[in-house]
Amino acid sequence: MLNELDNNMRLTSQRQVILEELRKVKSHPTATEVYDMVRKRLPRIGLGTVYRNLELLTEKNIIKKLEFGGEQKRFDGDTSSHYHIRCVECNRVEDIFIKRHKELDKNAASSCGYKILDHHVQFSGICSHCLPDA
């Protein structure tokens, strides 16, 4: 694990625990949530350290930063390409593993002068927990 690190990046316990905790869940936690998770194992860790490491791991493509609507950014320990859905009731964010629509990029390319690099699809809906009481 973390063999993806640069030679001059150190494998600190903080960094290791942050990554482990993030990979343990599928809930796309915010920085504060990661902080809380990690603090159970490293009570003296600072929130700044969490932010710094999440940023750094994102730059190295070891994790992914999700820039959803809403206030806080979320982080995903799964870097495989997939879409996301957010429940408009409880704000839960879950993965959607459907095949990437390559035509989207093609269609977009022909409709504008951009060189298309990537796309992301965010669905919004109501999750099974929130549906019954609607």
Next chain:
Amino acid sequence: MLNELDNNMRLTSQRQVILEELRKVKSHPTATEVYDMVRKRLPRIGLGTVYRNLELLTEKNIIKKLEFGGEQKRFDGDTSSHYHIRCVECNRVEDIFIKRHKELDKNAASSCGYKILDHHVQFSGICSHCLPDA
């Protein structure tokens, strides 16, 4: 214009000018940018008023709030359903008018227990202004 307002929503000059300025451009300005645009016509307007009105117009579906990655939220005077692309170099955001992919919603629905309400596609790429010097 603004006949979409509730009976108890007042048509103040601030509100009117904010909407007019927003509809005038296709640049998806941030709240501060709207503030600057509006201030040329209403020099004494407060930033808080701009935020309050943008929020309110969003709730009434008269404008749209775009929650892109990055720091500030952007606003779109065009509420018709369309996708967006952001230039990773200059952060410009432009419209992509390709047909909505209905299959996306269908595929997503069958892959999760959600009731799908909507989806949005954000492309990232490099715009024509930034391409030559790459």
Next chain:
DNA sequence: CTCAGTGCAAACGATTTGCAGGGCC
């Protein structure tokens, strides 16, 4: 040893809010 990384606290930037006055309906 050295220098990247840490904890802590202060700084920051975007957005929100409390309040007293103002003007639309």
Next chain:
DNA sequence: GGCCCTGCAAATCGTTTGCACTGAG
């Protein structure tokens, strides 16, 4: 004339950063 809305400023919230110290390599 009521009350929605405004300007202003202070407050809030997520995130970033400066600094002196620590510990990985």
